[in-house]
Amino acid sequence: AQKITQTQPGMFVQEKEAVTLDCTYDTSDQSYGLFWYKQPSSGEMIFLIYQGSYDEQNATEGRYSLNFQKARKSANLVISASQLGDSAMYFCAMSSRRDDKIIFGKGTRLHILP
Amino acid sequence: EPEVTQTPSHQVTQMGQEVILRCVPISNHLYFYWYRQILGQKVEFLVSFYNNEISEKSEIFDDQFSVERPDGSNFTLKIRSTKLEDSAMYFCASSESSGSAYNEQFFGPGTRLTVL
Numbered sequence: 001a002q003k004i005t006q007t008q009p010g011m012f013v014q015e016k017e018a019v020t021l022d023c024t025y026d027t028s029d030q031s032y033g034l035f036w037y038k039q040p041s042s043g044e045m046i047f048l049i050y051q052g053s054y055d056e057q058n059a060t061e062g063r064y065s066l067n068f069q070k071a072r073k074s075a076n077l078v079i080s081a082s083q084l085g086d087s088a089m090y091f092c093a094m095s096s097r098r099d100d101k102i103i104f105g106k107g108t109r110l111h112i113l114p
Numbered sequence: 115e116p117e118v119t120q121t122p123s124h125q126v127t128q129m130g131q132e133v134i135l136r137c138v139p140i141s142n143h144l145y146f147y148w149y150r151q152i153l154g155q156k157v158e159f160l161v162s163f164y165n166n167e168i169s170e171k172s173e174i175f176d177d178q179f180s181v182e183r184p185d186g187s188n189f190t191l192k193i194r195s196t197k198l199e200d201s202a203m204y205f206c207a208s209s210e211s212s213g214s215a216y217n218e219q220f221f222g223p224g225t226r227l228t229v230l
Binding site: 035037042043044045047050091093099100101102103104105106107 | 147222
């Protein structure tokens with residue numbers, strides 16, 4: 001069975017600092033994808049970044065990058081130069097070739113301090 | 115940019131009543147999903163739907179739940195007799211394809227269901 005683990009329930013970071021949100025996963029599938037979603041207080045789910053299990057390079061999208069370490073089964077999200085608007089809940093998630101569904105972790109609530 | 119829409123944004127209902135949550139997926143998408151998020155908890159998969167059939171459902175999706183695509187644009191989730199524990203945010207999602215590891219699902223803004 002697939003599983004996503006996010007061990008940081010909450011984090012406080014000073015504005016403009018970089019922040020790393022941890023995510024580890026477990027799967028027996030060889031082909032899978034890893035996602036990060038942002039959920040602001042308004043509740044919607046915003047797709048941030050995707051990493052495929054066969055991608056050799058770490059994914060980047062603007063200020064977001066995904067530190068993918070396949071052997072360790074980790075997919076940490078790095079936000080560079082954090083902004084006040086980054087304050088939100090962040091979910092790590094995965095899908096596999098076999099499954100339609102996306103499995104989510106419990107999330108990390110990020111607070112950016114001015 | 116195309117987006118998934120959901121109505122209503124907030125629904126309040128009495129326990130035992132039926133509710134229908136509505137979603138309009140992105141127009142060229144073929145795969146549709148419902149997820150649920152109980153307040154303060156993680157997002158949980160409920161059901162996936164393709165070609166007018168349920169392709170997968172979770173253990174949460176019991177006989178009280180049903181899904182339908184009544185026309186070419188809407189995708190609905192019906193809860194037959196709501197319980198207090200059905201109170202949650204319900205997200206609809208759609209994707210262009212499936213069966214691959216890259217299955218980007220576009221999420222709607224959610225419907226917050228409150229059962230009293």
